[in-house]
Amino acid sequence: MHHLLEVKDLEVKFALRFGELTAIDGISFTLDRGERLGIVGESGAGKSVTGFAIINLISKPGYISGGKILFEDQELHRLPEEEMRAIRGNRISMIFQDPMMTLNPVLSIATQMAETVLAHQDVSKADALDIALEKLKKVHIPSAEKRLRQYPHECSGGMRQRIVIAIALLTNPALIIADEPTTALDVTIQAEIMDLLLELCESEKMGLILITHDLGVVSQITEKIAVMYAGKIVEAGSTQTVVQDPRHPYTQGLIKALPGSLQPGSRLNQIPGMMPNLTEIPPGCAFHPRCKISDSICSMEVPALISKGQQDRMIACHMVK
């Protein structure tokens, strides 16, 4: 059986005045129906660009310069804009970081929800509103009828993110891309939203790509994980094995940096240095200047992402055997 989504050697470049900048440098991963993948990395690692590349919405001057994106056996980035629009918001939905910003402040929730349904399905306005109501109930919004008539400013942050998720669900998509869906929310609501996403993915058999910098969140709800650094995947595998037994020094650093593994009162761990600017990625392994175990080969050869040891465990590091 084919995968739901197959990304192969995806390469995204930004054409800037002083030259080209590679934001994503040949990443590959697959996702099956109902599977949940977490993409983890620091700011600027290319996580969000990956998400936008999948729905072919990279804003100028960025463009997909190579590779393939296969979704339900269609090559997405070769589709004409018209057909792509029929997939966006219909088969693939996206949830953004800040629910305060993703809803249009001057349109009622009913209008915004109905609009999404009407853009993809040939139904009457009344039917569209019925669908909207049903989805609002699915994301556990109390008194959904009343909410429909309200405007975004009348809802709290958590409520808005639920509404945004409900909008993403409207057309029963096969894949949801959630780009840091809980970063702007406080911790208790984060957990609720994550539980909700997990529950929905399981009940609706949806694929989920969760883009985040929060390893804790990823380990709760995803099955697979891909760690990105400077536009490349440095480690990939099942969430459990990667989180419990990180092999790549960057992943190890990320997990060590979590406060949970420390005695209260002790200093937090951090990875020394900063992620390099994409204009000046060091030669060889991009991580080597910050790496504790780097050797001379690391600054010369780019390590390939290859299987090491366990099944489906991929690591891009010269030093890990």
Add this chain to the structure above:
Amino acid sequence: MNTWQRFKNSYLFYSFKQDSIAIGSFCVLSVLVVISILAPVVAPYNTYDTATFDILDAETPPAWMETGNEKFMLGTDIQGRDLLSTMIFGLRVSLIIGIGAVLFQALLGIIVGLLSGYFGGKLDAFLMRVADIQFSIPYLIVAIFTSAIFKLAFGVGRWEELAVPLLIIIIGMSEWPKYARTVRASVLGEKNKEYVEAARVIGLSRWQIIFKHILPNTLTPVLVLSTIQVANAVMSEAALSFLGLGMPITKPSLGSLIRSGFEYIFSGSWWITFFPGVLLVIFILVVLLLGDWLRDVLNPKLYKG
């Protein structure tokens, strides 16, 4: 009645109730608008009908003066028309031209501003240069040429028939860049907001995004601008008419009335110019005061404690 309830509880209505200047201006404006809409019913005489006035009544002073006549409360003009009725009809003409010109320039300016702001690049540069060029041509010159050419080509009689739509177009054409720039500036701010991105992700077409999502978010400054522009357009029309480029004296606007009386001021018939002038000032003043209030309400950053 849900909308009415919403309106009654809104901040807009609340601040309106608090502001006596706004209430006063609104009352005066509504009275003027209602009177001008109902002109044929309210006015004592129908001044468009030549059978209703007599040249022998010309230049009768207002009723309270010695030589005044009770039939004509504010006196008559040089053709013997009742001045009050003429002013009511004149206000109507001024209002039609003012509002029509604003609608015309708003429509044109909003579309240009949306396209220019959203698409950017060469289209933006082109449209904004067109706007600059339009702005650098004084509307008086446009008006002089247009009316001269029109009168030459079609005769003065046709001008009298088509003066209203032509004035709307002349004034509208000269002012649309204001709307284009205002809307463009708002669009530039709005188009990078996440809800626009979200709308794209939903799979909406760019036209749906421009007109259903971005446009409503740019309307606040447009609304404020419109009040000022109505006052502006009425004044422009008055200025054109005063120069003899506007409404013909058979269908006078406030401006042409002021002009027609201007020549007789020194012979003592001050009222022909004075009353239309006062009415014009009152009208412009209440519109501007309301616009001022609206700007304060719609822009919380300008809140004055």
